Amino acid sequence: MDLSWTLDLKTAILTLLIAPLFYFFLRRLYKFLRRHLQYLLDGFLWFVGRYIVRSLAARTSLRRYCRTQLEAAATKYLQVPGRAGLALETDRIFVTLKLEFGGNQEGTFSQGNLLTAGQRVRVVGDPGSGKSSLVKRIFRDACRTAMWEAKDTRLPIIVELKRFTPPKTATEEPELASWAVNELRSTVTAVEGYAMGELFDSYISNNGLLVLLDGLDEVSSEAYERTATAIRALSRRLEHASSENAIILTMRTQFHQQVRDDFADDFPPTLYIRAFSPGEIYTFLNRWPFRHNKARAITRIYSDLTDRPTLREMCSNPLVLAMYVSNDQSSDATNTPDTRTAFYSQVVEELLVARRSRQLSLAARSTLREQREAILGRLAYQNLTDANRPPNSLSWREALEVVSDVYGCDHSDVAERYFRELARDTGIISEERERESFRFIHLTFCEFLAAKECAQGRANGWDDLMAAHRRFGDASLPPLRTRLLEVIPFTCALLPRVQRPDALDEIAKLGDRQVMGRCFLETQAYDHSRWQSYSEEEAASLTEVSEEEWNEDWLRGHSRT
Numbered sequence: 001m002d003l004s005w006t007l008d009l010k011t012a013i014l015t016l017l018i019a020p021l022f023y024f025f026l027r028r029l030y031k032f033l034r035r036h037l038q039y040l041l042d043g044f045l046w047f048v049g050r051y052i053v054r055s056l057a058a059r060t061s062l063r064r065y066c067r068t069q070l071e072a073a074a075t076k077y078l079q080v081p082g083r084a085g086l087a088l089e090t091d092r093i094f095v096t097l098k099l100e101f102g103g104n105q106e107g108t109f110s111q112g113n114l115l116t117a118g119q120r121v122r123v124v125g126d127p128g129s130g131k132s133s134l135v136k137r138i139f140r141d142a143c144r145t146a147m148w149e150a151k152d153t154r155l156p157i158i159v160e161l162k163r164f165t166p167p168k169t170a171t172e173e174p175e176l177a178s179w180a181v182n183e184l185r186s187t188v189t190a191v192e193g194y195a196m197g198e199l200f201d202s203y204i205s206n207n208g209l210l211v212l213l214d215g216l217d218e219v220s221s222e223a224y225e226r227t228a229t230a231i232r233a234l235s236r237r238l239e240h241a242s243s244e245n246a247i248i249l250t251m252r253t254q255f256h257q258q259v260r261d262d263f264a265d266d267f268p269p270t271l272y273i274r275a276f277s278p279g280e281i282y283t284f285l286n287r288w289p290f291r292h293n294k295a296r297a298i299t300r301i302y303s304d305l306t307d308r309p310t311l312r313e314m315c316s317n318p319l320v321l322a323m324y325v326s327n328d329q330s331s332d333a334t335n336t337p338d339t340r341t342a343f344y345s346q347v348v349e350e351l352l353v354a355r356r357s358r359q360l361s362l363a364a365r366s367t368l369r370e371q372r373e374a375i376l377g378r379l380a381y382q383n384l385t386d387a388n389r390p391p392n393s394l395s396w397r398e399a400l401e402v403v404s405d406v407y408g409c410d411h412s413d414v415a416e417r418y419f420r421e422l423a424r425d426t427g428i429i430s431e432e433r434e435r436e437s438f439r440f441i442h443l444t445f446c447e448f449l450a451a452k453e454c455a456q457g458r459a460n461g462w463d464d465l466m467a468a469h470r471r472f473g474d475a476s477l478p479p480l481r482t483r484l485l486e487v488i489p490f491t492c493a494l495l496p497r498v499q500r501p502d503a504l505d506e507i508a509k510l511g512d513r514q515v516m517g518r519c520f521l522e523t524q525a526y527d528h529s530r531w532q533s534y535s536e537e538e539a540a541s542l543t544e545v546s547e548e549e550w551n552e553d554w555l556r557g558h559s560r561t
Helices: 003-051 054-072 131-149 173-189 194-203 221-241 254-263 276-287 292-305 308-312 318-330 338-360 362-384 396-407 412-426 443-459 461-473 476-480 489-495 497-509 513-523 528-544 551-559
Strands: 077-080 086-089 099-101 119-124 155-160 209-214 245-254 270-273 429-433 437-440
Touching: 054 131, 054 155, 054 461, 054 513, 077 318, 086 099, 119 131, 119 254, 119 292, 131 209, 131 245, 155 173, 155 194, 173 194, 173 221, 173 437, 194 209, 194 221, 209 221, 209 513, 221 254, 221 362, 221 476, 245 254, 254 476, 270 318, 276 292, 276 318, 292 308, 308 318, 308 528, 318 338, 338 443, 338 489, 338 513, 362 396, 362 412, 362 443, 396 412, 396 437, 412 429, 437 443, 443 461, 443 489, 461 489, 461 528, 489 497, 497 513, 513 528
Parallel strands: 119 245, 119 270, 155 209, 209 245
Antiparallel strands: 077 086, 099 270, 429 437
């Protein structure tokens, strides 16, 4: 046998066996490197920086932190309630909000220069005015800046205050300050990266932190005093650690009217979010991701808003405008709402049943809507009238109990399946902590469905609501006094027409002209006997103050008694 032929045969056999294995190894190595190259590069740079240039290590950790945060869905997207259940990119859809001083100070601000008003700032706005969207945009802008300008920027941290609850054992300011700082540090170290704890420790003492505290009005009344004290203590601790530390605190306007004195010393400037102007509405429409005939859709919608002043006024609220455009693009409905109550009724109808309407008969559709309204309405009402619960963090256990009652099922696993189906089909609620709590996509939906329950689901719903409002009004905790102020006008408008006159009479007895005015707007009952006296009192209140003293802060609070 020819020796060369024998060697060629062995070579061929070895090639056939080894080559595929070698090729397989190279493919796996390529995939591994492609997936983890950035992580390995960060690790290498950190190692070099840790032992050669410590500042490089900090910069690498900061970039890792910011890159991770920019990819997180919580800030990357803004959820738009509606039939389509849209999630729009924050960076694409966000329209610059204008903020103005409360009081007699002058100045207009935006997310880009907000901190020129001060390093401890309150941002106040109506429901749906864009407070959380603003916080997300500020946070994302700060992350992008920090990635490339580490020497001259702060470390951004975003916190939902309803989850920022100090332990009951912490009562003294030093304890609460330490707890709050540790919570912020935990937020940073929870991001996978290199020496994140060192990153936090370095920035809190040098370049500073940018702490974004969102939604003070969503803290439970029971936890409010501890949370407010912790925020003030945190402000002082950060100010002592570095003059560069900054905090932005957001809350609803009506809530702020009750608690503003609690933060007057530590957060002196108050900035109010201004409603969209017609130009800003047009800018928003241009940023909306229309699928077809974008120019035509923009022209049509903008013309509709221009021709209907009441609708345009509603759509100066960013949340309402987003829902209006979303529903316009996914619905054939031609009925244009002219009050917030009519608008939310339409949106909730879409959310609760529209996704399954094509498969259901008219009777089945009506039954499904009533069942879902009963479940969510009862849960919303129970939660908002319980002083010890956060307004938009509801009990999972209670949800299963209500589902079991409405559907007549005895097993918790069946009730849970029904409830998860409701969440999946509607998108109006989502699980917050697994099998512990859930939340509405926006607090206003919780308030609207609680109103629906009062007006249509409870035999004495209106009386029960007013009794709860009076009880909260007499409470020592300021946050409780505003807890139901959004629910009352919704309920008044949803009541049967025959009950509205008596309801308006009862509202008048409260002596709160803001609530009275909201109820007139929602019911449009301008022929009611109380309208004349209300309008005269408003006119007199306006003329008592000279125009030089008119400002946002006065306008928001002048009619409260």
